[in-house]
Amino acid sequence: MPNISTINRRRFLGALTMTFAAAKFGTVGSYGSPWSNEGDVPSLHGATGWLNSNPLTPEDLRGRVVLVDFWTYTCVNWRRTLPYVRAWAEKYGSHGLVVIGVHTPEFSFEHTVDNIRWALKDMRISYPVAIDSDYAIWRAFNNQYWPACYFIEAKGHIRHHQFGEGDYEQSEVVIQHLLAKSGHSGFDRTPVSVDPIGFEVAANLNSLRSPETYVGYDQTQNFASPHGAAWNKPHAYEIPSRLEVNDWALAGDWTAGKEAIRLNQPNGRIAFRFHARDLNLVMGPAGQGTSVPFRVHIDGQPPTAAHGVDIDGQGNGTVVEQRLYQLIRQTGPIVDRQFEVEFLDSGVAALTLRSADRRSNAANPQVSFQRRRRWTTTPWSIQAFQPQLMHLLRRLIFPHGASACPNRNTKPAPRPLLCWRDYCSRRPTYVY
Numbered sequence: 548m549p550n551i552s553t554i555n556r557r558r559f560l561g562a563l564t565m566t567f568a569a570a571k572f573g574t575v576g577s578y579g580s581p582w583s584n585e586g587d588v589p590s591l592h593g594a595t596g597w598l599n600s601n602p603l604t605p606e607d608l609r610g611r612v613v614l615v616d617f618w619t620y621t622c623v624n625w626r627r628t629l630p631y632v633r634a635w636a637e638k639y640g641s642h643g644l645v646v647i648g649v650h651t652p653e654f655s656f657e658h659t660v661d662n663i664r665w666a667l668k669d670m671r672i673s674y675p676v677a678i679d680s681d682y683a684i685w686r687a688f689n690n691q692y693w694p695a696c697y698f699i700e701a702k703g704h705i706r707h708h709q710f711g712e713g714d715y716e717q718s719e720v721v722i723q724h725l726l727a728k729s730g731h732s733g734f735d736r737t738p739v740s741v742d743p744i745g746f747e748v749a750a751n752l753n754s755l756r757s758p759e760t761y762v763g764y765d766q767t768q769n770f771a772s773p774h775g776a777a778w779n780k781p782h783a784y785e786i787p788s789r790l791e792v793n794d795w796a797l798a799g800d801w802t803a804g805k806e807a808i809r810l811n812q813p814n815g816r817i818a819f820r821f822h823a824r825d826l827n828l829v830m831g832p833a834g835q836g837t838s839v840p841f842r843v844h845i846d847g848q849p850p851t852a853a854h855g856v857d858i859d860g861q862g863n864g865t866v867v868e869q870r871l872y873q874l875i876r877q878t879g880p881i882v883d884r885q886f887e888v889e890f891l892d893s894g895v896a897a898l899t900l901r902s903a904d905r906r907s908n909a910a911n912p913q914v915s916f917q918r919r920r921r922w923t924t925t926p927w928s929i930q931a932f933q934p935q936l937m938h939l940l941r942r943l944i945f946p947h948g949a950s951a952c953p954n955r956n957t958k959p960a961p962r963p964l965l966c967w968r969d970y971c972s973r974r975p976t977y978v979y
Contacts, residue, residue, distance in 0.1 A: 555956050556642040583707040588613070588697075591647070593683020596660060598667060600675030603647065605703055612639075612725045613699040614646045617679075619653045621664035621829045621871040623746060623901050624712055625694040629670060630741035631715045632696075636674045638739055639722060643701070643731035648676040651685045651691070654898055655806060656831060662947050665868060697824035698722065701729035713748065745856045746827075746873055756822030757793050760900040763806040774797040776803045781811050790820040795900065807896040809833055814888045819900050825855070826886050827901040831869025832894055839866040839895040844887045845872050853877045866895050885925050 562639050599602070616632050619626040636646040652658050658680045658933040667676065679685055688697065691710075698707040698721050707721045716738050723736055743749065763768050764778055771794040784797035799815030801808050808817075819826070832839055843850055843862035851860045855873035858864035864872070875886060 548630045563871070572829055583706060585708065588615075588699045588703050588705055589687035591649075591677055591682070593679065593681065593687060594649075594677035595680045595683075596678040596784055598660075598664060598676040598678065599673060603645075603677075607807050608645060608699075609703060610643075610701050610729070611645045612643050612701055612722065612729055612731070614722065615649060615688070615697040616646065617649045617651055617685065617688075617693060617695040617698065619651055619693050620663065621657065621870060622654060622693045623825075623827055626746040626871075627712050627743070627749060628694045628696075628715075629672075630747050631718070631739065631742045633674075634739035635719065635722060635739055639726065639734060640674075642734045643726050646674040646723060648672065648674060649679050649684050650676055651679040651693070652681060654829065659869075662869055681699065688897065693745060698725060700725045714760060737893075745870065751824040751881075754822060754824055756881075756883075756905055760793070760795055760819065762795070762808050762817070762897055764803050765805045769794045770796065770811065770864060772798075773966070778803055779805075786887075787816045788812075789884060790818060792820050792822055795819040807898045809896045810839075810893050813892050814889060815893070815895075815899075816887055817897060818885065818887045820885045821900075822881060822883050825873065825901075827855070827871050827873050828888065828897060829871050829901065830866055830895060830897040830949075831898050832866055834894060837894055839893075840891045841866060841895070842891065843877060844889075844890050845884050847885070847887075850875060860940070866890075869896075871901065925943060 590605060594602065611829065614632070614635065616628075618629075632646060632648075635644065640646070644826065650657075650663055662739075666672070676682060678794050690693075692852075694711065696709045696718065697705050698709075698718070700706050701943060706725060707718075711719050717736050717837060723734070726732075726734065731794060739871070741747075760769065765775065770776060771787055771790055773787060776782065776784075778860055779802065781802050783798055785798050786796040786798045790796060796818045797816065798818070799810065800812040801810055801815055817828075827973075843854070843864065845853060845862075849861045850858070853875055854860050854862065855876045857872040858874055864874070866872070875884075876886065
């Protein structure tokens with residue numbers, strides 16, 4: 548490990564500036580270049596299963612340019628990159644490119660293979676997908692982000708990576724460069740054109756006010772129902788007469804669990820005052836094969852033109868699958884609004900309110916902040932700096948990038964120093 552005191556001061560200050568800028572705009576971005584060598588591609592043998600393909604190994608892929616895309620199907624940031632990944636797989640698949648999706652789950656229900664199969668069909672994913680439910684491939688790549696793309700040349704070396712949304716043209720140039728370098732030609736160098744709909748529409752950068760809000764007690768913040776919460780047991784809640792921006796509350800009989808809240812009686816409600824274009828909710832029926840109808844209001848009225856793809860203009864929808872639901876998409880000026888969803892039957896589990904359209908997301912299931920005894924808001928000034936500094940230190944300790952620990956092929960990858968998912972969910976990170 549280098550001695551930080553010996554690091555060039557200008558480099559340190561430049562890295563510090565860029566780190567705070569990245570944190571402000573919610574993006575991590577890419578650190579590699581098409582000509583850097585970030586090490587050999589790790590083995591994919593840690594996959595617990597494969598979909599759309601037989602198991603693939605680095606040896607199987609020699610001579611092919613490979614794009615490894617880490618994803619989890621409830622991540623809205625990854626959903627917005629998917630049109631490009633699909634288009635690259637289609638355009639360059641016959642010219643030597645192999646796209647491999649690595650599905651590493653965030654939530655417990657994302658371990659269920661049938662849920663992943665549903666996502667592949669619903670999202671029109673036909674390229675090979677490695678199921679990484681044990682995080683073996685995630686750790687082998689020393690990855691920390693959803694989405695994260697690793698670009699691998701035909702000789703099996705990682706030559707570039709992209710963390711988070713954006714830089715699509717640059718990523719496509721990397722693909723073209725690696726294909727040409729490996730002797731493939733005949734492809735059109737015009738960048739792909741996509742026509743995204745629903746979750747895949749690019750984020751709105753002009754209204755950055757509300758963070759992603761997890762509702763399980765392990766990661767939540769800004770819970771505003773009177774008298775706090777009761778853990779792991781049924782409890783009756785009320786919504787206060789006023790919510791501040793980014794506060795949320797419950798009404799009705801709910802059980803607050805570590806990962807999710809579960810409704811015990813019909814007509815339970817979730818309220819959230821937010822400032823963002825979209826409001827998405829990760830939720831699902833508590834039991835397989837069941838469904839729960841619900842109704843959404845915004846500022847006490849049906850959403851009409853502001854309804855998302857999973858409800859109608861009167862706010863009516865049904866929870867059927869365990870997935871991300873788009874409930875609100877606004878087209879006019881973005882202001883503070885109060886969202887409420889009422890579930891007409893019991894048996895629904897909700898996990899996170901994703902008005903937070905983060906441009907980058909990371910997670911490690913083994914890293915989390917200390918659990919709070921009550922759902923409360925904590926001062927964010929310290930939280931605003933600590934993760935950024937830890938990220939900066941990581942960049943300085945591993946100057947070739949977190950995805951390329953020099954000896955990751957000879958010993959287990961170290962635990963990451965920060966978890967971007969936790970960072971985004973524990974301070975008022977601006978979102979869009």
